[in-house]
Amino acid sequence: MKWLLITSAILFVASIRRPIFVVALGCSLAYLASRGLALGRLPLIGPQDTLAFFSGSLGLMALPFIYSRQTAGVRWFCWGCGALAGLFAALALPFPTINMPLPPILDTYWFELHVALAFFAYGLFGIAALLGVAFLQGGGKQALDLQYRAALVGYSFFSLSMVSGGIWGYYAWGTYWLWTAKELWTSILWIFYSLYLHLRLKGQTWERGFAWLGIVGFLVTLFTYLGVSMLMRSSHSF
Amino acid sequence: MLKKLYTTFCSLNLGLWLMTGVMVTLALGSFSSASSEQGGLNDMPLLFWLQRAPLGYSWWLWLCVACIAVLFVNALVCSIDALRRKGRSVAPHLMHAGFLLIVLAHLLSAYGGFKQQMQLPQGDSFGFPDGERVVVERITGQVGAMGMMSGYRADLRLSDGLHTVQPNQPLFHKGYGIYVKDVALSPVPVALFEVHKEPGALTAFIGALIFTVGNLMLLAQRKGR
Numbered sequence: 130m131k132w133l134l135i136t137s138a139i140l141f142v143a144s145i146r147r148p149i150f151v152v153a154l155g156c157s158l159a160y161l162a163s164r165g166l167a168l169g170r171l172p173l174i175g176p177q178d179t180l181a182f183f184s185g186s187l188g189l190m191a192l193p194f195i196y197s198r199q200t201a202g203v204r205w206f207c208w209g210c211g212a213l214a215g216l217f218a219a220l221a222l223p224f225p226t227i228n229m230p231l232p233p234i235l236d237t238y239w240f241e242l243h244v245a246l247a248f249f250a251y252g253l254f255g256i257a258a259l260l261g262v263a264f265l266q267g268g269g270k271q272a273l274d275l276q277y278r279a280a281l282v283g284y285s286f287f288s289l290s291m292v293s294g295g296i297w298g299y300y301a302w303g304t305y306w307l308w309t310a311k312e313l314w315t316s317i318l319w320i321f322y323s324l325y326l327h328l329r330l331k332g333q334t335w336e337r338g339f340a341w342l343g344i345v346g347f348l349v350t351l352f353t354y355l356g357v358s359m360l361m362r363s364s365h366s367f
Numbered sequence: 368m369l370k371k372l373y374t375t376f377c378s379l380n381l382g383l384w385l386m387t388g389v390m391v392t393l394a395l396g397s398f399s400s401a402s403s404e405q406g407g408l409n410d411m412p413l414l415f416w417l418q419r420a421p422l423g424y425s426w427w428l429w430l431c432v433a434c435i436a437v438l439f440v441n442a443l444v445c446s447i448d449a450l451r452r453k454g455r456s457v458a459p460h461l462m463h464a465g466f467l468l469i470v471l472a473h474l475l476s477a478y479g480g481f482k483q484q485m486q487l488p489q490g491d492s493f494g495f496p497d498g499e500r501v502v503v504e505r506i507t508g509q510v511g512a513m514g515m516m517s518g519y520r521a522d523l524r525l526s527d528g529l530h531t532v533q534p535n536q537p538l539f540h541k542g543y544g545i546y547v548k549d550v551a552l553s554p555v556p557v558a559l560f561e562v563h564k565e566p567g568a569l570t571a572f573i574g575a576l577i578f579t580v581g582n583l584m585l586l587a588q589r590k591g592r
Contacts, residue, residue, distance in 0.1 A: 282586065300537060309403075
């Protein structure tokens with residue numbers, strides 16, 4: 130079924146029109162469903178599955194934004210979301226699929242909830258970054274309002290992911306918190322978006338800074354997800 | 368003097384700088400060997416580790432704790448100040464309250480936490496601090512299609528009867544959690560156990576619930592705006 134992932138990557142990158150984006154998303158979700166059915170669980174282990182899940186999450190979370198009337202004036206926005214989702218789908222392709230059953234410690238709904246919610250949040254942070262670019266390119270106040278909404282919903286998903294991760298950790302490891310690089314960067318990401326949401330209280334003079342922070346936040350997200358796994362040793366690494 | 372202090376701690380700018388401080392210290396700490404698996408930070412309660420670790424090794428954590436301590440006061444004073452004014456939404460302050468409880472929970476665990484790891488064969492036993500013995504009656508496991516352990520469990524006999532522990536299903540007894548971390552079936556069945564005490568777990572859970580309620584209220588309020 131890898132052809133579904135390849136098709137989704139190509140269509141996402143070519144999604145200059147919304148219907149193409151929807152078909153790409155359909156292929157991405159169909160691929161994830163086929164992996165899920167084959168494994169009997171959510172495909173969340175290993176770089177291929179997580180990158181494909183990230184791509185699908187980004188596409189799914191972008192759907193209400195690309196159909197929003199507030200982004201109608203930003204012509205490249207649909208393509209931007211598609212290119213971002215397509216990039217992660219393409220990055221997943223070189224990695225082999227890992228078809229092993231879940232290790233007993235990961236075989237719990239708390240783990241699946243923890244990881245899935247984190248990827249929904251990552252997707253929304255990516256969309257918020259694109260909306261930040263839209264605002265800086267003259268997309269108007271509407272783009273900034275949408276960026277705030279995307280980041281707020283993403284922050285809510287991410288907070289729930291941390292809560293479910295803490296519950297899982299308590300039942301699996303005996304503690305809701307471990308001092309490892311992944312936990313530290315997860316906390317950094319959470320505090321970063323806490324700071325971002327507080328910065329809105331500073332008012333209109335900080336609008337450009339707010340938009341930039343939404344862009345930087347996605348870089349912190351990418352480092353938390355990919356950088357920590359590649360550069361640091363952690364129990365969370367894939 | 369008091370008014371000046373109150374105004375300082377009520378400041379949004381102070382909160383923003385402190386959050387930046389926490390992020391920077393955590394980022395620096397993530398590259399430190401202290402936060403690696405071998406750093407020992409996860410093997411004992413945080414306050415014990417901080418007392419024992421050389422300052423050159425733990426300075427980032429001291430700075431981080433200091434920033435969080437001031438941020439705690441900052442969040443508390445900001446919420447009190449906002450709630451004194453009429454017509455303010457309680458949602459952000461519920462989130463603040465959740466955050467404060469989670470910080471308190473970490474403090475409780477940092478002071479009163481406990482962790483002990485032991486490897487025991489079937490038939491062996493270990494003791495609780497009050498002298499009660501826990502006997503490992505039986506260790507079993509299933510090997511999956513790829514030769515990996517697909518499941519394992521240990522039956523433990525305590526004074527109140529026989530209990531089973533398996534991954535994600537620990538046994539809670541007298542404020543301690545007994546976890547089975549790994550099992551080897553040959554040449555004799557052996558299991559790796561961990562006994563944990565997390566005094567802050569309940570407080571952290573309540574804090575997380577309050578935070579989530581506040582977060583959901585905030586989302587509902589922002590919807591359609």
